[in-house]
Amino acid sequence: MIFRGRRNTSKEKPEFSFIQDERSGTTRRFTLKGQVGVNESAIMERKLDDAIELGCTRVIINMSLVSMFTSAGIRVILAAHKKLKKAGGELKIENPGENVRNVIGMVALDELLLM
Secondary structure (H helix, E strand, O other): OOOOOOOOOOOOOOOOEEEEEEEEOOEEEEEEEEEEOHHHHHHHHHHHHHHHHOOOOEEEEEEEEEEEEOHHHHHHHHHHHHHHHHOOOEEEEEOOOHHHHHHHHHOOOHHHHEO
């Protein structure tokens, strides 16, 4: 008998990455790419926490290349927003795709977070 593994018929998940990370004074601008689910949000949380700990008070996240954004990502964004606001700063999301805009709008954070 020959055993063959199951064939993956679904599309491969786009790799999540920070494709751009720029710092100018106390402003940090990130560009994300791929899907932001539970695992990816943990990576995003570490990156945002590091930026805040290094003294950044303004964080801009370009999400034009994010294909999926879940509630796990919202939790990370809100936590970073609260930390920055407490430090007198802000977090903004720019160029969100339709999925990101819908998720942010469903939890009524569009006016607070979108540029």
